[in-house]
Amino acid sequence: MKVPLSSASLTNKEKKIINKIFDSKRLALGSYLNKFEEITKSYFSVKDAIVVNSGTSALHLILRSLDIKENEGMIVTPFTFIASSNVALFERAHPVFIDIDPFNYNIDLKKIEESLKDKKHPLWNRIKNLKNIKFFMGVDVFGQPIDWDNAIEICKKNDWKIVEDSCEAIGAKYKDRFAGTFGEAGTFAFYPNKQITTGEGGMIITNNIEIGKLCRSMANQGRGDSSEWLEHVRLGYNYRMDELSAGLGYIQMKRLDEILDKREKVANNYYELFKDEERIILPKIEQYTTRMSWFVFVIRLSLDWIAKFTDIPEYVRKIDLPLYMKNREQWKELLKNIKGITYKVIEKLNKKGVQSKNYFSPIHLQKFYRDLYGYEEGDYPITELISSLTIAIPFYTDLTIEEQKYVVDTVKAILDEFEKK
Template identity: 40%
Template sequence: MIPLAQPDIGEEEIRLVNEVLRSGWLSMGPKVIEFEKLFAKYMGTKHAIAINSGTSGLHLCIKSLNISKGDEVITSPFSFIASSNCIMFEGGTPVFVDIDPDTLNLDAKQIEDAITENTKAILPVHVFGHPCEMDAIMDIAEEHDLAVVEDACEAIGAEYKGKKAGTFGNASVFAFYPNKQITTGEGAMIVTDDDHIAKLCKSMRNQGRSEDAEWLNHIMLGYNYRLDEMSCALGIGQLDRIDELLGKRSRVAEKYTKKLNGVDGIVTQYLSQDVKMSWFVYVVQVSQEIDRNEVMKYLREHDVSCRPYFTPIHLQPFYKETFGYKEGDFPICERVCESTIALPFYGNIDEQTIEEVCSVLKDALEIYKN
């Protein structure tokens, strides 16, 4: 079976992790601090705070903005569920707006219609590593005095009009799960230029202790969202190779696009002129007359891993039960979700495997056209 994703781990990363294991210092040590400093330098931000997952990072950002019961946060229904769950963790209400049919990001033109007196923030998601229309989003946020938290979990290295995704809002989160552009196994990073947000997030990730607090002296409600030394050592090695890793993924995406552009029955990833894509996954959309699920079944039967990316958040059972959402509420999102297929995608996938994946996909499209 051709895997859907695969981490790219080099010998230097292995050496760095082994160095930590031999040191005996496995948590909240020098590698956490080093990784944070290097990441902040890469992003060009004042602060970077290492945490154990993108979900944890988004939660801390929402909590640091004092989002609470009755507050609304505008976000996208086309995302991994954590981007809206993090709002509900604090009693807030995620308010969805439909997506742009090309970029698949939250449609900036629909945001103002969703703003109410209870709206406190906007949480845009840079889907698949394609940055959102941040100029328009930041203009709306400024006009209505709203905070912005960027879910950049899939977008490390992406740029919008020459500026890195994740550096526009009050804070942002990047994730390092094994299928991401760089990995720490589990883990993520909050970045911000806001000293207050940084101070809160650093404390809350470590059970509410402040950096200068005495042992077991907790100054606020906190969580165990710490990232360990081994993960940070791996992250240091990966970050040192980030241009190489992003370049390899970009070249794989180019090969897929070259082989699949113009193939009847599918649409490849749209790229806006003013963005630099950071390739997280390679997703195609099949035409409405083709049964996507049958195509996926055919791919798997022929040893090609694949996944639907994503399923609509508002149609998840919990969200339907809690908010009363139903089919048709966000039609563009729903149509896209019914058509997407993520193909095997990682930096070290070879030309022959790409050719095999594309050949099986083309065969499936021919068979399942109505």
């Protein structure tokens, strides 16, 4: 059996819309852009929704509309998709990384103050020209909102503007409030591995009319309110979505609740199938997450199991790690050994038709972040450790129970095989 990592849920309804737009020959700036925005606005009960061509564009426009400046800082997790932090670099500002919680994988809010106070912390050592920290990018990783009440309190105290990267969390709820509605503006992304898709695409939602206006203008080459095609009132981009994608988005948005319900069932099946499997740690869903919007299903190998094959000190097994590591060489070696095992499991899964991937790779350790700032292993130990253990397994709306059983049986068989060696 072959089970892909992800697969979009598309029906005849989507096909019909695509054909209709195709026949109309109106492939850009047609009525579906507006329809997609209106349905989104109404679903989230927000004042504005601006459709764009990617989640990255959406995040970039929000930062621009908040007037982010060179050398300003933006707090963000290093355990996310790289666009969350790159958008600060687009404007010559600096992502300021804070390590994560080892169980829900979101930014660890408790670490913010601790990290900022410690002048030996990598964030001070690595970012030479950091002026003021002005922004907080809250990323709802894997479809689970961060602890927004706490985050908002911290941001108020520090006078940080909040941008919400809810690209992975469309429809998720924190204490019954929608992800995407906690900051100045929030974003969704519609790449085909996402809960709903437009091929490529993104959306900004906001209750701030001025931000909405600026984002709409900048997405459309800086055009002003007049509909004059060659009148540009500010620097802008071509971040527009095309009409075929917008038609797709309109239908997918109508199906959002149905899709999220199905994904929830698939996730629950995995919890059930892995129930007695102690070698695997499943994602922790916090009490405040009143609705999870399942994006990917990421399992992690237990450190107690890995310790059968390589030496792991007790404090690492308990994930009782300092803010940053002192003995870098020892830490690097340990990560390498753990990763070696995880990657072997991933390779074997893929060979058996269960498409799997390590998810995420720490942003600060990406080549150009190392080159730019000098980051190295040990700077954000929890992110690095978790990342060395995580495996995204097949997860999508229409995944069948037979396929899920095959995935889980294959994972278990591969772990058994390791033990026999």
